[in-house]
Amino acid sequence: METPIQLNQANLGAIGNHIPVPKYSRDTENRGIVHIGVGGFHRAHLAYYLHQLKQSGDVSAWNIIGIGLRDADAKLYDIFKKQDHLYTLMVKHPSGKIEPEVIGSIVDFKMGTTDPEPVISQMANENTKIVSLTITEGGYNFNPTTGEFNFDNPDIQHELRHPNDPITVYGFLTAALKRRRDAGLPAFTIMSCDNIEHNGDMARKMLLAFAEEQNPDLAAWIAVEVSFPNSMVDRITPVTTPADIETLAQNFGVQDAWPVTCEPFLQWVVEDKFSNGRPAFEKVGVQFVPDVGPYEKMKLRLLNAGHSVLGLLGAIHGHPTINACVEDALFSNYLRAFLDQEATPILGDIKGIDLEDYKNSLLERFANPNIKDSVSRICSESSAKLPKFLIPTIHENLATGGSIKFATLVIAAWCYYSDKQVDLNGRPLQIIDAIHGKLHDAAKETANNPLAFIQQESLFGELAENERFATSYTSLLQELHQGAAIKKLMQGPL
Template sequence: MDKPIPLNQENLSQIAEVVSCPTYDRSKVNAGIVHVGIGGFHRAHQAYYTNELLEKGGHHNWGICGIALLPFDDKIYQVLKNQDGLYTVMIKELDGSLSIKVIGSIVEYLFAPNNPLIVIEKMADPNTRIISLTITEGGYNYDEATGEFIFENPNIQHDLTHPDAPKTIFGYLAQAFKLRKERGTQGCTIQSCDNIQGNGHVTKKMVLSYIKKAEPDLVAWVNSNIAFPNSMVDRITPVTTKDDIELLKDKTGIQDDWPVVCEPFLQWVIEDDFSSGRPAWEEVGAQFVSDVAPYERMKLSLLNAGHSVLGILGALVGYNTIDEVVNDLDIKTFLITFMDKEVTPSLGELKGIDLKSYKASLIERFGNQNIKDQVTRICSESSAKIPKFLLPTVKYQLSNEGEFSYSALVIAAWAIYNKGLNENGDLLEISDAMKDELKQKALMSINNPKLFLELESVFGVLKESSQFVEAYERAYNKIVKYGIKKCVKDINSSLKK
């Protein structure tokens, strides 16, 4: 085989003979967007949309400066630096084919831990009109039980005492806003692209909570000059593997050290509330609306919760990928019934949405055997996901005397999962900021399952619902006695009667 072609700007014309590449002049693109968190999802989603817009011409002020915020983000920073910001998106179609495209919308890249002041200056630059975020659900630093900002976080304490060398997004934004105010620079938009209901509202509350303590004189300025639009984002983007890198090399001869793998489905619904202009993303398929809430409720409660259902149940059975889990007929039936009986009643009226078709499309997407989304990825940080994806459905059903036995079984399965072994006795790879606390509670719950629900930062006051506790304990004991597969079969059969 010929020596692979390294992906970079110099080689782009040669690479363009093999796959789709940017046709716009990247040297003339200015970074009007600063994006924090340049991982796989951002590069498959917002950066992808922006690349498509740049292809249309006339939008050269909306390139992206990618910020690697945390020390462990050094790898993606080095890859983008070596590849001049270029990377490949590999879209794994349902029919097994592969659509490959080089993306060029990231035109700058900064590693924050090396020089925080450069990042603060970039965020304060008058040309920066949007600061967007994919910092994961846990990055918003709030207590699920109270909804309040967690000031006890050691990194927050660091930022309060070392404002010129922050470690968190809140410290960076506070200093950037301070410079904008001092210099008379216009405000900007903070755009969350994370899976949190009301992500714009949550971002604003957390940012202002921090600023009230760190820079109280900024509060009025932020309220008057900074917009925080809500948005709903959707594209399944599994972790890139070495096999993906080799597949790209074999098929195209391109050496990309960190391509992105994703499904063909793509959706972005955005509240049209920007303080100093925005890209015309609607020209490439995004939707701008006055109220994102119905869309995000639907997506978080069906797609994201559905992913967690499959991940937790599948992990205990011993499955490795999400397509394996959903192609287990019993678990598929469980998921469909969960969506129909528990989630759908909680969604209310969804104008212009064919809910039946949307749910059917989710089953198809989950079952895409070419994506190979790892169960371990889906289960990661479940302590941050379950309160946002699953518990709103539980709370609605409890308030409306509805069905919640499927949700109770999933939470019981998660409690057992956190003991660290699947039903075959194999060690589970658990990645969660609360891993130690979860395991401790899970082990304490062996003889008293209710103890797991005492994790108030996850479950809030759910332990006070005798109805839910009863259903949860019943499910827990059945799983321990009979295993997930029989429990899933039994609950499916019971609701058919």
């Protein structure tokens, strides 16, 4: 193929001869949505839904202004600036087919790390109707055991003393909402798109806790005026690799410094509670419901927990990707047994959902050989994920006398993973976790105290005090430390 065409607004006409491009005007005046946390998932999900709506000819559709609040966001800021905030979404099908499309729904990107004013001003602008979030579980700044706001965070302490110099999402939101209130403007909706059960409720609880400490009058206004719809989001979005960039350039003729890859599956269930209007997302398949709770729980306890089951066990065994895990019959059977025997019994009936079909689809999605989602990505930030995805299932099954044998091995594997930092073949593991040091120290201490790892109450609650769980867990952990193969231990519960 000829020299790849650099992705930018001026080149869309030429790029359109190779792959689909935006057909709509990217008018930056009609902004509407400010989004904090412009990672791969946001670009494969909310931004894609809005792109679809605009492609359909909906002239009322809004645009997105991306916001970066971490130093790590500077790389995307630089790339977006060169590419006029355009990027390519590469949908990877199980057959090997790749469908790329240029997405144009993000029209600007602002960094709040060095100068917060442009970000605050954009949020406070009357054209901003929604502030959406993908800040990961850890970004909500709550204690995973108590569910309460963490005021010990040094950044939070700084913001309480200096409300005009925000650092975290809470500082920026309160600064912008204060300006809107003072100017007599309506509040924007705060819409969480993170994998947290009752994510809107959690965003509301955390923001109000912060605002009540910083400015009680403002907190009272937020409590009445700001809507926080809960939502359930779903689309597997692996980390972009150099090979993805090369494939796009060589096979499709487009030079994009940071394309996004994803699976074909796409789902978004949202409560229709917006304080200042919203796009007509229902036109492109978004499901609006009165209560998203059952759908959230289903996704977190099946898909997200299932990912962690495969990820941690697969990491210890040495499988590099999730699809490699599913291609291994023992791993596939183990996951299905966990889903059937431990996760499903606590879900109950979910309107409009056939759980057997849903679980079948999960196995198919995880097996997609064209996605190759790394186990290291799935295992990253497990301290923020497992207290929401997996550990509640253990607690609920302990309370009802249900099975815990499959999930208990995953917790033992997590301890081993955190301690040894190598798989059972001695190969080093890439461990990414905000509290990695704390996890490593607690796991190391199990040599003297077998329960040390699960005695971290902020993660596990009172699991260490449950004799049934503690006995099973310590036995499995001992076998791991004695060199038992993870496959041997997996065969036990089956």
